[in-house]
Amino acid sequence: MAKLTPACIPLLIAALCGATLPVAANNQLPDIGTAGVVALPIEQEVRYGDAFMRFARASLPIIEDPVLDQYLSDLGQRLLANADGVRFPFSFFLINDPSINAAAFLGGRVKVHTGLFLYAETESELASVLAHEITHVTQRHIARYLEAQASSSAMTLAGIVGSIALAVINPTAGVAALQTTLGLSMQSAINYTRDNEFEADRLGMKTLYDAGFDPMGMANFFQKLAAEYRYASKPPEMLLTHPLPETRISEARARAASYGVRNKTPSLDFLMAKARIQVRYGKEGAAGMLTYFDARLAKGDYGLKDAALYGKALALVQLKRYDEADGIMKALAERHPEDLFVLDTQTDIDLAKGRHQQAIARLQSFQRRMPDNEVVVINLANALLESGQARQSVALLDPYVRANSENNLAWGLLSDAYRKLGRMTDLHLVRAETLALRGDYQASIDEMVVARGTTNDKMTLARIEARISELEKAQKELETLKR
DSSP: OOOGGGGHHHHHHHTTOOOOOOOOSOOOOOOTTTTTTTOOHHHHHHHHHHHEEEEEEEEEEEEEEOHHHHHHHHHHHHHHTTOSSOOOOOEEEEOOSSSSEEEEEEGEEEEEHHHHHHHHSSHHHHHHHHHHHHHHHHHHHHHHHHHHHHOOSSHHHHHHHHHHHHHOOOOHHHHHHHHHHHHOHHHHHHHHHHHHHHHHHHHHHHHHHTOOOOEEEEEHHHHHHHHHHTOOOOOOOOHSSSSOOOOHHHHHHHHHHHHOOOOOOOOOOHHHHHHHHHHHSSSHHHHHHHHHEEEEEEEESSSHHHHHHHHEEEEEHHHOOOOHHHHHHHHHHEEEEEEHHHHHHHHHHHHHHHHHHHHHHHHHHHHHHOOTHHHHHHHHHHHHHHHTOOHHHHHHHHHHHHTTTOOOOHHHHHHHHHHHOOOHHHHHHHHHHHHTTTTOHHHHHHHHHHHHTOOOOOOHEEEEEEEEHHHHHHHHHHHHHHH
């Protein structure tokens, strides 16, 4: 049996998604989503997904940007609304990583690298990758693999899942754990991966088409990726986790043709998201991106002119040239009055220029129409804080974090608000929740203990004791995944 190496770990992770089942030629797809329930019930899969996210928050460069979060979530939900076998909520999160990749894990947790945004030329190309990853989860590929492992191995299911999670987050650190728990040969991993990828392509393309995207986006993305890196000594991570033999590309193109080409107009929000990543998270720097967008505007070849103008305005904001950015954004707001990318950048400019009340008034107008929108709530809470209205910020954030307990940005703003108000018990309680999101349960419990020492309120003390018990239980469960 071949020894596992860091280079083959991504292949092994992809291999964990299961074997191919037949698909009818007329695009009628089998219902196989209940497979794997013996080894891993749905409820347990969701719990493992939650644990994975705590590992991820502690180890990965997750981008906390409400506009990009909202765009990625909306795109994912559009696909999910047209996918079969969705049994629990999904979450999509963005990683600051220039490599071209995306990966799914148990419980509907899907990570997307910034490099994927930058490489995709159209929204259909980006959506095709998400549809593929969604299929891995909805068809319970990992659960089916684990079912087979559980029946033939003395390892606990938790131990296997923990090793997988560790390797998805940090392949090098996960080598030893995977070698101990799984012991698969490299060749079997590669073969398993190829079978699995064909299945995810077929089902994912149906989801892509039903969601209104161009199915040729998947085939075009495959073709472009394979051609560009065919002779590369170091292919991108996506080609390690998603091998692209010629048969897979040709089948994707033939299947897309059977659905029919869908000519879609360029998506402004996709191009704005791409521009935002280029300016805020790219390597060129603000000055370089300003030159880039000026050149693209001069040539008139940037898909949609307003997306290039948006990118230019972002670069100007980074360079603190607020007056120039202000003029561009006012014009964009007139043409796109409901666009959240525009709203967010206008708020940044208003706050930088000291126009707090103008920003608050605009955001409150949006809030009346979309009270639970992440972009609106986060921007409004921040604007209230910067204008010295910490109590109003708390009133907005407290119910929001109760309904959106994984929003780290909201927890951070609430922490700032409590600190400014001198509400020390609440400050420590919020810090505890932030630490728990990263799986640092002992530090979270310590914060709860500190909070307990700052109050004599019986109801608060009872709530703290109950939460400490919950955290201790969660800590034990997480430890089983680390063994």
